[in-house]
Amino acid sequence: xxxxxxxxxxxxxxxxxxxxxxxxxxxxxxxxxxxxxxxxxxxxxxxxxxxxxxxxxxxxxxxxxxxxxxxxxxxxxxxxxxxxxxxxxxxxxxxxxxxxxxxxxxxxxxxxxxxxxxxxxxxxxxxxxxxxxxxxxxxxxxxxxxxxxxxxxxxxxxxxxxxxxxxxxxxxxxxxxxxxxxxxxxxxxxxxxxxxxxxxxxxxxxxxxxxxxxxxxxxxxxxxxxxxxxxxxxxxxxxxxxxxxxxxxxxxxxxxxxxxxxxxxxxxxxxxxxxxxxxxxxxxxxxxxxxxxxxxxxxxxxxxxxxxxxxxx
Amino acid sequence: xxxxxxxxxxxxxxxxxxxxxxxxxxxxxxxxxxxxxxxxxxxxxxxxxxxxxxxxxxxxxxxxxxxxxxxxxxxxxxxxxxxxxxxxxxxxxxxxxxxxxxxxxxxxxxxxxxxxxxxxxxxxxxxxxxxxxxxxxxxxxxxxxxxxxxxxxxxxxxxxxxxxxxxxxxxxxxxxxxxxxxxxxxxxxxxxxxxxxxxxxxxxxxxxxxxxxxxxxxxxxxxxxxxxxxxxxxxxxxxxxxxxxxxxxxxxxxxxxxxxxxxxxxxxxxxxxxxxxxxxxxxxxxxxxxxxxxxxxxxxxxxxxxxx
Numbered sequence: 001x002x003x004x005x006x007x008x009x010x011x012x013x014x015x016x017x018x019x020x021x022x023x024x025x026x027x028x029x030x031x032x033x034x035x036x037x038x039x040x041x042x043x044x045x046x047x048x049x050x051x052x053x054x055x056x057x058x059x060x061x062x063x064x065x066x067x068x069x070x071x072x073x074x075x076x077x078x079x080x081x082x083x084x085x086x087x088x089x090x091x092x093x094x095x096x097x098x099x100x101x102x103x104x105x106x107x108x109x110x111x112x113x114x115x116x117x118x119x120x121x122x123x124x125x126x127x128x129x130x131x132x133x134x135x136x137x138x139x140x141x142x143x144x145x146x147x148x149x150x151x152x153x154x155x156x157x158x159x160x161x162x163x164x165x166x167x168x169x170x171x172x173x174x175x176x177x178x179x180x181x182x183x184x185x186x187x188x189x190x191x192x193x194x195x196x197x198x199x200x201x202x203x204x205x206x207x208x209x210x211x212x213x214x215x216x217x218x219x220x221x222x223x224x225x226x227x228x229x230x231x232x233x234x235x236x237x238x239x240x241x242x243x244x245x246x247x248x249x250x251x252x253x254x255x256x257x258x259x260x261x262x263x264x265x266x267x268x269x270x271x272x273x274x275x276x277x278x279x280x281x282x283x284x285x286x287x288x289x290x291x292x293x294x295x296x297x298x299x300x301x302x303x304x305x306x307x308x309x310x311x312x313x
Numbered sequence: 314x315x316x317x318x319x320x321x322x323x324x325x326x327x328x329x330x331x332x333x334x335x336x337x338x339x340x341x342x343x344x345x346x347x348x349x350x351x352x353x354x355x356x357x358x359x360x361x362x363x364x365x366x367x368x369x370x371x372x373x374x375x376x377x378x379x380x381x382x383x384x385x386x387x388x389x390x391x392x393x394x395x396x397x398x399x400x401x402x403x404x405x406x407x408x409x410x411x412x413x414x415x416x417x418x419x420x421x422x423x424x425x426x427x428x429x430x431x432x433x434x435x436x437x438x439x440x441x442x443x444x445x446x447x448x449x450x451x452x453x454x455x456x457x458x459x460x461x462x463x464x465x466x467x468x469x470x471x472x473x474x475x476x477x478x479x480x481x482x483x484x485x486x487x488x489x490x491x492x493x494x495x496x497x498x499x500x501x502x503x504x505x506x507x508x509x510x511x512x513x514x515x516x517x518x519x520x521x522x523x524x525x526x527x528x529x530x531x532x533x534x535x536x537x538x539x540x541x542x543x544x545x546x547x548x549x550x551x552x553x554x555x556x557x558x559x560x561x562x563x564x565x566x567x568x569x570x571x572x573x574x575x576x577x578x579x580x581x582x583x584x585x586x587x588x589x590x591x592x593x594x595x596x597x598x599x600x601x602x603x604x605x606x607x608x609x610x611x612x613x614x615x616x617x618x619x620x621x
Contacts, residue, residue, distance in 0.1 A: 018459025026471055032477040135565045137607065141600035143551045145558060146592040153585050164582065171537065252466030254557050260576075270467075274474050274561045282474050 005302060012298050019074065019290045022282055024065055027055060037083065038277040053278065054081065082276045087284035090269060097167045098265035101188065101257065102250050104181045109189040109196060110243065116193070117200025117239075118227055124205055132197055139194025145252045148187035148260040155183060165262040180263075188257045192246050199242040203235035210234070236307035244300035251289045282295035361604030368598050372418040380412035381391045383568045395586055402586045404576055413568040414590050420480060420569035421550045421598060427484040428549035431541040432491040437538065439492065440499020441526060444507065454500070457493040465490035469552055473561040483562050487552045491545050498541055502534050514616040543606030547599045554595050570595045 002172035027034050056064040060100030077087035107190035156164040162183050168176040216230045273281035352359040395402040402410050442451040472486035515525050556562030557571025565572055570591035575588030
């Protein structure tokens, strides 16, 4: 078991190295001259040269990559072209809203989607099942900002139940914090809920046909016990896997949701960086999110034994 | 099944053969034949296909559908609410939102189809190579693992930040972000196809590898590829809208749904219709493609139909 964990953790190192190499080489494989694009249309040749030098594009690829990786290992993501602040500092200032939004959405989505999928599988073929499936198709089709604007218009402007936009730090009180997060979380969670509900239903349908479910029924287990103890536990591995993979949707969606709801998080930072063509910031955010994504999926891989003791390493 | 494992008292297969013929009510229902029958069996293909065809017509015939110049400015007529003259109202520069939304269909569909086609071709090539060339497989798959660890929208954003905004570059950026998923799918299919008896037979007959790939492997990857391509098309249209919406996509001068929404963003609390109409068109188009994909999946792989 311990040996497996060590092997699995070590196996993420090459993945992260490839991520880093890929993010870094984007500067070189992008068509055209990135220094000129970043400098903008009004730039003088001297400006372009300055940016080329600050991105290190005037030096050999491998030398530059080595230096860059060395600095990242020391926790230095470079300096913003626009503000001249260290990228790590800019990220640290903006991380709380994004983290709050994503964790809240994660909890909300799982607690809605899993029961939805379970009930759909239990009542498979009925109207409830069809409604859940229809919702799943809709969830995949209606983009984040569409749900966001609709909800903000109806629940915030018309009904005045929630604040329209903005973010309150958790330090200012739990209630205002959560009030500001409800609408963004529900719109961000739409696709995620659809994804989890669908996989939950599919796995549960399979599990419910197993002999041990019939046994559980025969020995008189209640419906709820049968569904949530006997069946859901056995369906957990694929569901948890999809929850992990789906984090990528949350990360991509957060960028948009933060723009719609004016939340000053990492997504907003990315959008601002795009408008200013501040590539070091974009690079830093992409790298950070990718590492988080890899780590979350590593943890999920390691958690399989908790759900299914038959899995031994 | 051999008789020896039957429980005592069970009817042997011979016994079943001699049993009375099945009554007529058990006869299978006759399915309707032909294209109409196909659509009746898979209604989502019909609905999705119809909506998509409608959007295609809108894109192609946009100039004929009572539109005006989508980029014509009319400052005197700005932010008018929807009316008989401006069906979807006008934006803050006085441009007709109806015309802009209809022309925007062209951008979304080109990006959707463009990415679906490019990602399929590249993904097929990479998947086939890694399914057949042992030494390349592990290298390719590690690279794909790395690429898949970067959330695809972020990858597209990073690429777009380094290039000048154009529809071609948007297609390129989203394609690169989609390639790992397609390659993995194709590789998986190829690896299972390679073990099929008919491939062994072809090898035994002395068929050369390129011919095996072309004749025996490629045709069998087409069904799952088609389904995957529709899903890629749907997610590419959403990705294009997201990129344009946050200012990293199609240049603002081109009316695309993401751009129209981005421009309406500042005014959405007072003039929600500028955001509303492109949003509805986008949702309907993506829904159409997703329905089509679900239907194709059910019809091309009936084993999956009952499960997912």
